Amino acid sequence: MRMPRDWRPGATYHVTARGNRKQDLFHDAEDRKKYLLYLQETKDKYPFTLHAYCLMSNHIHLLIETHDVPLEQIFRILHTRYAIFFNKKYDYVGHVFQGRYGSTKIDTPAYFMKASRYIHQNPVKAKLTVVPEYYPWSSYPAFVHSLADPLLSKERTLSYFPDSQVQLYKEYVDKEEKNDLKNEKHEETTTKMVNK
Numbered sequence: 348m349r350m351p352r353d354w355r356p357g358a359t360y361h362v363t364a365r366g367n368r369k370q371d372l373f374h375d376a377e378d379r380k381k382y383l384l385y386l387q388e389t390k391d392k393y394p395f396t397l398h399a400y401c402l403m404s405n406h407i408h409l410l411i412e413t414h415d416v417p418l419e420q421i422f423r424i425l426h427t428r429y430a431i432f433f434n435k436k437y438d439y440v441g442h443v444f445q446g447r448y449g450s451t452k453i454d455t456p457a458y459f460m461k462a463s464r465y466i467h468q469n470p471v472k473a474k475l476t477v478v479p480e481y482y483p484w485s486s487y488p489a490f491v492h493s494l495a496d497p498l499l500s501k502e503r504t505l506s507y508f509p510d511s512q513v514q515l516y517k518e519y520v521d522k523e524e525k526n527d528l529k530n531e532k533h534e535e536t537t538t539k540m541v542n543k
Contacts, residue, residue, distance in 0.1 A: 359412040359453040361462040365445040366405040379484050389425045396500045399466045401485035408466040422448045464520045491517050
């Protein structure tokens with residue numbers, strides 16, 4: 348029997364989900380657009396605040412603040428809809444996602460900011476882009492180019508910088524820290540523990 352998730356209204360989480368057997372969740376731009384569409388429709392129906400996101404090839408990262416609906420309900424609906432679309436499009440059967448999503452509770456402003464940077468640096472570390480602002484499937488371009496993104500809320504993230512300056516956030520994300528490697532390993536371990 349699965350243990351209930353540690354959830355409460357207003358809590359913020361770094362959520363991850365992987366393709367089954369580490370296989371790709373997205374094969375093309377249409378797949379990614381469909382996931383983002385379902386994410387928006389889920390958000391419209393069960394409101395939450397999304398502070399950052401990144402769609403990689405075989406996994407996703409979301410920095411999400413819940414309101415009145417538990418994470419479990421949000422992701423059951425979102426990932427069921429996407430799995431039906433994905434299997435139908437590619438004539439696949441079986442699971443699309445590898446088990447339940449992983450979630451790590453964000454309990455301090457410092458942890459929130461490190462999670463935001465980690466999410467936006469993911470495509471760089473995977474060698475998919477040289478700088479994070481060139482990767483089109485994350486929320487980072489909306490931050491640094493002041494683009495409108497109905498999915499995204501920038502206020503909390505930018506509030507941690509003087510005068511909510513976007514340039515200061517960009518400098519923070521672009522800056523590499525040796526400690527980030529330790530944090531990533533801790534985060535992966537925590538996610539594995541949550542998923543057990």
